[in-house]
Every structure is written in C-alpha cells, then in structure tokens.
Amino acid sequence: MNDNKKQLRIALRNCGFINPEIIDDYISRDGYMALGKCLTEHTPEETIKEIKDSGLRGRGGGGFPTGLKWEITRKSESDQKYVVCNADEGDPGAFMDRSILEGDPHSVIEAMAICGYCIGADKGLVYIRAEYPLAIERLQIALSQAREYGLLGENIFRSGFNFDIEIRFGAGAFVCGEETALIHSMEGLRGEPTFKPPFPSVSGYLGKPTNVNNVETFANIPAILNKGAAWFSSIGTEKSKGTKVFALAGKINNVGLIEVPMGTTLREVIYEIGGGIRDGKKFKSVQTGGPSGGCLTTDFLDTPIDYDNLIDAGSMMGSGGMIVMDEDDCMVAIAKFYLEFTLEESCGKCSPCRIGNKRLHEILDKITSGRGEFQDIERLQLLSQVIKDTSLCGLGQTSPNPVLSTIANFEDEYLAHVNEGKCPAGQCKALLKYEIIEDLCTGCTLCFRNCPVGAISGERRQPHYIDQSLCIKCGVCYEKCKFNAITLS
Amino acid sequence: MTRIKNLADLHKIKEEVQSKNRLRSSLDYPEHLVQIKVGMATCGIASGAKETMKYLNDELEQQAIDAVVTKTGCLGYCYAEPTIEVTLPGKEPVVFGYVDKAKVVEIIDVYIKRGEQVEGIIPLNFQTIDD
Structure with missing residues (x-):
C-alpha cells in the first residue's frame, strides 16, 4: 500500500466524485450493477452468503454481522417484511451518514433494494432526522430518479421483484437510533426502546420481521457484491473486515x-x-x-x-x-459534557438511566465546581456499574462509559479536583483563582475599571487586590493587564 | 426517462456517461472542456460553497471560458471547505481548498488560463476501490 495514502474509500467511493442529483453519474461508476446482477443472476441465498463471507459487520456501532442479520430476517416467516435504513445519526460531532446521503444517496437505495430481495421484503423505509434537510432533499431526488428508471417499483429488471422506499422523519431524539425505539417512532408511538428479544428481525415494524441497517453498512453492500467477498475480506483485521x-x-x-x-x-x-x-x-x-x-x-x-x-x-x-x-481539555468536564448529553436524551422509561445519570451528573458537577470529595470518585464508579448493568437499552447501558473511562485513564485529574481543589487543565472555572502579583502591579487601575463585578480594589499607583468572594472568574482583568501582573492558578 | 429493463441497459448508460467524460477531458477531442466540481455537502455550503459556485459560474461566463461546473458531495476535507476540483483537458484532477472569491479569481487567471501552479492544492490522501 502506498504510504502516503492511508485511506481507502469504499463506503465513500463516490462521495465528492459524482453529482448526487444525477443518477447517470452513479450508474457510470457501476451503480445499480450489483442490484441488476443479484436480481438476474443470483438467488437471495447466494447473495446473503456473499455478504456473510465478506465479514461485513454493522457500522452503526454494534458490529453485528450483517449477513447473519439478513439471514435471520430471511428465515423469519411472514407475509410482509421491511428493510429499514437507520439514518438517525445522533452522536455529537459525527456526520458520516449525512455525508454519504448527501454525496451518494443511490448507493444506499441500491443496497436497500438488494436487502429487500435477500430477505423477501418489498418495502423499505429510511428513518432520517429532520435536521438533515439537504440529505433528505437529495435522497428524495434520488428516489424519484430511481423510480423513473424502474430501479424501484414493480418488476425491477424484469425479475418479478418489487421494491419501493419511503422516507420517515425523526425529530432528532438520540435514543431513536436504538433500533426498537426507532421502530416505535416510525409506528407513530413514543420513541422508547423495548426489551430485546424479540429482535426486530423477528418482530419489528408493525410486528413484522424488519431488517435494520445503518447508512454506512448499506453503502458498503454494492461495492462488496461488485468486487467480491474475497476482495472485501482481504481488507482489515482478523475479525473486523473492510x-x-x-x-x-x-x-x-x-x-x-x-x-x-x-x-x-x-x-x-x-x-x-x-x-x-x-x-x-x-x-x-x-x-x-x-x-x-x-x-x-x-x-x-x-x-x-x-x-x-x-x-x-x-x-x-x-x-x-x-x-x-x-492538553487544555479537562477530562472531568468532558465526562460531564457527555453526561449532560445523555441526560437530556434519555427517554426516561427505565429508572437506572433516568435517575442514575442525573445523579452521576450531579456528582460530576459537584467535582467541577470544587465541592468534590474523595469518596465521590468511588460513588461515580459504583453508580456507573449499576446503570450499566440494569438499564433497558444501549443508551443507558453505555452512558456511564465516558465517566468510567476518564476515571480509569485520568484518575490523577479527578484526584487533583477533589483533593487539591485544582483543575490541571485550567478549564473548571470554579477552581480557578485570579491573583495580582504585588511586585508587578503598577496600580494603573485598568483592571479595577474593567472588572464587571467590582471585585478589584486599590489606590492609584498602589498594588491592587482581588476579592475572591466577589470574583466571577471572567478573566477580563487577566486579559486587560499590560504588565502580566495577574496570575491564574 | 426510459426504463432500465436489464443489465445491458445499465451498461449502455454507463458507457454513454463515461465516453462523454472522456470527450470532455481529452485534448484529442474537439469538445474538450474545463471541468469543475464544487463540494456541496453541508460542510461546504456552511463555509460558503454556494457563493463560490455562483461567483465561479459568473466569472467563467464573463470571461467566456468553456467549462462545466457541477456540484458534488463531501471529499472529506471539511477543514478546507469550500473545496473545488478542477480538471483541465488532458490533465489529472486537482483539488483546491479554502476557495473564496479571491481564490476563484486566482485559480481562473493562473491555473485555468495560463496552466501555472497555484498554491492551496490539497494532495489526495486516499486510494479508491479501483486502485
């Protein structure tokens, strides 16, 4: 492999290369070839075997083998089955699915149709958050172009296979990325998870077998079928391919x-x-x-x-x-940030997640505001374990992870907060202390005049003084001082 | 649009588009054109890709340069948006980053018209599935 080229684009193979609003562009890069070949030359079983052999695992996070999921859904007997694409991307700072849908929507459509053929479904649903207007627009354009070409609809490639896709909008709840909550949301119910089993592949949307895959997982499918399972499984590590x-x-x-x-x-x-x-x-x-x-x-x-x-x-x-x-990031504050997120996004159905995360957040808040005790670290660990063990769905089972991993890897930072009342990264405002170095202060009164809360006092040409009980740690004095006479500790 | 009924129909479209692209980019053909792709995913648009694309179209038209400007998705260089990819006839595609109006002028004057190097080229750091 070329050393300067560490990247290999499979799911992103067309992103940035084709015009996502022109289906011919996609076709010119072997688009819909995989679907055509499956429908005209291969049985669903052969196709599933190919996906299984490729070693593709779900890219939404869980890492469940995709081929196996398709096989289970195929074997579930029912008059109606569904293919669902999970495009409810909710992690802070993540935009993989959005980019794929904006740059190459047809790859997802093609893969959903292939999945439909394999599991025996004639209906697909894309669950996408309404906050992705451009992705939705491009997906809609792509769907209508695919229908015009007869690549969606009835009797695709004259094979007798029918398939069409609908879009369902999510309101952007993080928990709806969890597949049971996602399905409830699509059914018009509250976006709350339910206990698995039964898995959606047995009883999902409207109680029918439903295959839920993530956008990126789908985007890999046409490339795997075009280039072969052996090619795909030659990339990656022993247990994680591609x-x-x-x-x-x-x-x-x-x-x-x-x-x-x-x-x-x-x-x-x-x-x-x-x-x-x-x-x-x-x-x-x-x-x-x-x-x-x-x-x-x-x-x-x-x-x-x-x-x-x-x-x-x-x-x-x-x-x-x-x-x-x-180095400027405080790990306790980071853990608190993530907790804030899960706290807000918890659906509230089960108590370990609803109450436990609230308590975790309170303890972290206590530590970052300088009121932490040594025992708090132990409390955090104990409570985290309970939440992990007893929560209903993936959200609660994993929400304490940022806390546990920051304690495991950065215990010294927690200790500095609770024992010494210090934030080593200088991020926790409540633990900061602005002080004036008498020897350097010229008494220019600049800080005194700029302090928004009147915490600074002193005579002109005499060293000034900051009243710590009034100081709100805004840092204005620190910025204004021309003599570097103010220190931050 | 006609319905696609079999793999042969699909191959026909593929061939058509590919040969059109070859015509556009090869110096041997009389129809050759400058091809420009503007990264128009959310990251690009948020950084001003719409303005860049409009300005690019206006400038090319005013200066009577034969070019096709199309939109495309995200190449992954979100830090350098807006990005554009310029393919001069007979040459490899080149990606430019941080393309604001001033950069558009520079790219047209120096790279497209005179064929000289312009700063701000992003080296491609990935392999494609066809490599």
Whole structure:
C-alpha cells in the first residue's frame, strides 16, 4: 500500500466524485450493477452468503454481522417484511451518514433494494432526522430518479421483484437510533426502546420481521457484491473486515471525514491523516464512540482500530465519531459534557438511566465546581456499574462509559479536583483563582475599571487586590493587564 | 426517462456517461472542456460553497471560458471547505481548498488560463476501490 495514502474509500467511493442529483453519474461508476446482477443472476441465498463471507459487520456501532442479520430476517416467516435504513445519526460531532446521503444517496437505495430481495421484503423505509434537510432533499431526488428508471417499483429488471422506499422523519431524539425505539417512532408511538428479544428481525415494524441497517453498512453492500467477498475480506483485521468511516473533530488540524481500513492505528489517523494537534499542542485523549464510548490516552495510540480492540481498550467503535482533545481539555468536564448529553436524551422509561445519570451528573458537577470529595470518585464508579448493568437499552447501558473511562485513564485529574481543589487543565472555572502579583502591579487601575463585578480594589499607583468572594472568574482583568501582573492558578 | 429493463441497459448508460467524460477531458477531442466540481455537502455550503459556485459560474461566463461546473458531495476535507476540483483537458484532477472569491479569481487567471501552479492544492490522501 502506498504510504502516503492511508485511506481507502469504499463506503465513500463516490462521495465528492459524482453529482448526487444525477443518477447517470452513479450508474457510470457501476451503480445499480450489483442490484441488476443479484436480481438476474443470483438467488437471495447466494447473495446473503456473499455478504456473510465478506465479514461485513454493522457500522452503526454494534458490529453485528450483517449477513447473519439478513439471514435471520430471511428465515423469519411472514407475509410482509421491511428493510429499514437507520439514518438517525445522533452522536455529537459525527456526520458520516449525512455525508454519504448527501454525496451518494443511490448507493444506499441500491443496497436497500438488494436487502429487500435477500430477505423477501418489498418495502423499505429510511428513518432520517429532520435536521438533515439537504440529505433528505437529495435522497428524495434520488428516489424519484430511481423510480423513473424502474430501479424501484414493480418488476425491477424484469425479475418479478418489487421494491419501493419511503422516507420517515425523526425529530432528532438520540435514543431513536436504538433500533426498537426507532421502530416505535416510525409506528407513530413514543420513541422508547423495548426489551430485546424479540429482535426486530423477528418482530419489528408493525410486528413484522424488519431488517435494520445503518447508512454506512448499506453503502458498503454494492461495492462488496461488485468486487467480491474475497476482495472485501482481504481488507482489515482478523475479525473486523473492510474499512470504517470516521468523522474527525475537535482539536485536530484536518477536521473532516476519513475512511481507513480496519486495523489502522489511532496514531496514523490523528497524526498522518488528521495532520496532528492544532496549534502544536500536546495530544491528551481521543474520544471514540460518542456518548457511549470512552476516552483513550496516548497509551492506546498504537492500537489497531477495530471493533474488539476498541472494546478491550475501554471504548467502542460506535458509529464513527472521533473527537480529539489536547492538553487544555479537562477530562472531568468532558465526562460531564457527555453526561449532560445523555441526560437530556434519555427517554426516561427505565429508572437506572433516568435517575442514575442525573445523579452521576450531579456528582460530576459537584467535582467541577470544587465541592468534590474523595469518596465521590468511588460513588461515580459504583453508580456507573449499576446503570450499566440494569438499564433497558444501549443508551443507558453505555452512558456511564465516558465517566468510567476518564476515571480509569485520568484518575490523577479527578484526584487533583477533589483533593487539591485544582483543575490541571485550567478549564473548571470554579477552581480557578485570579491573583495580582504585588511586585508587578503598577496600580494603573485598568483592571479595577474593567472588572464587571467590582471585585478589584486599590489606590492609584498602589498594588491592587482581588476579592475572591466577589470574583466571577471572567478573566477580563487577566486579559486587560499590560504588565502580566495577574496570575491564574 | 426510459426504463432500465436489464443489465445491458445499465451498461449502455454507463458507457454513454463515461465516453462523454472522456470527450470532455481529452485534448484529442474537439469538445474538450474545463471541468469543475464544487463540494456541496453541508460542510461546504456552511463555509460558503454556494457563493463560490455562483461567483465561479459568473466569472467563467464573463470571461467566456468553456467549462462545466457541477456540484458534488463531501471529499472529506471539511477543514478546507469550500473545496473545488478542477480538471483541465488532458490533465489529472486537482483539488483546491479554502476557495473564496479571491481564490476563484486566482485559480481562473493562473491555473485555468495560463496552466501555472497555484498554491492551496490539497494532495489526495486516499486510494479508491479501483486502485
């Protein structure tokens, strides 16, 4: 492999190359060939076997083998089955699915039709969040073009196979990315998860067998069928085949969308493709897997990325968000940020998630505002474990992960907060202290005049003084002082 | 549009588009054109790709340069949006980043008209499935 080219684009093979609003562009790059071949030359069983042999695993986060899922849905007997595309991308900082739908919507449509043929469904549904207007618009254009060409509708490729796709809009609830909640939302019910089993492949949308796959998973399918299972399974690691799309975000130079073969290390992704940390700062941590994942330290930079390695490292693949943090980020505050997110997005159905996360957040808030005690760290760990063990769905089962992984990897930062009342990264405002160095202060009164709360006092040409009980740590004095006489500790 | 009934129909469309693209990009054919793709995913549009595309179209028209400007999805260089890919006849495609109005003028004057190098080229860092 060419050393400067760490990326390999399979799911993103057409993104940025074709006009997503012209179906002929897609066809010119072997679009709908895989569907045509399946319908005219292969049985559903052969196609499923090909997908199974390729080793493709679900790209939404769980990593369940796609071919196996299709086979289970195929074997579920019913008069009606459904293919659902999960485009409810909700992780903060993630935009893989959006880019695929905006850049190459036909690849998803083609794959859904193939899936329909394999499992015996004539109806597909794309569940997409209403916050993605451009993706929706392009998907609608693509659907109508595919219908005009007869690539959707009745008797596709004169094979007797019928298939059509509808779009369902989600209101942007994070929990609706969980497949049972997603299905309830499509049925017009509250977006709340239910206990599995029964899995959707047995009883899903309207009680019928339903195959739910993520956008990126579908986008891989036509390429696998065109180039063969052997080609696909030659890429990647032993248990994770193919490539994964990541949305690189945070304190990194080249923010963007990348696709790398499984087994690429975090170091290659961050330093070679991502161009390193912004402003020459030091790398501290990378968060993978969104609010359900964990924060990995420098120790894991050389870990090859795949489903199992990331879980062993205390994080997860997730849908592919990758947020890079530098030395200025406080890990306790990061954990609190993610908790805030899950707290807001918890559907409230089961109490471990609804109440437990609230309590976790309160403890983290206590620590970041300087009121933390040593025992709080233990409380966080105990409570996290209970939430993980007893929550109903994936949201609750994984929501304490950011807390647990930051405690495991950055315990010293937690200790600095609770024992010394210090935030090593200087992010937790309540723990900051602005002070005037008497020797350097000229008594120019600039800070005194700019302090919004009147916390600074002192005579002209005499050293000034900050009243800590009044100070709101806004930092104005620090910025205004021309003599570097104000310190931050 | 006609219905696609079999694989042969599909291959016909594929061939048509590919030969049209070859005509446009090969110097040997009289119809050759400058081809420009503007990254118009959410990331590009948020950074001003719509303005860039409009300005690009206006400038090319005013200067009577034969070019096809199309929109495309995200190439992944979200940090450098708006990005455009320029293919001069007989040459490899080149991707430019941070393309604002000033950059559009520079690209047209220096790269498209005179064929000289312009700063701001993003080196391609990926392989495609056909490599």
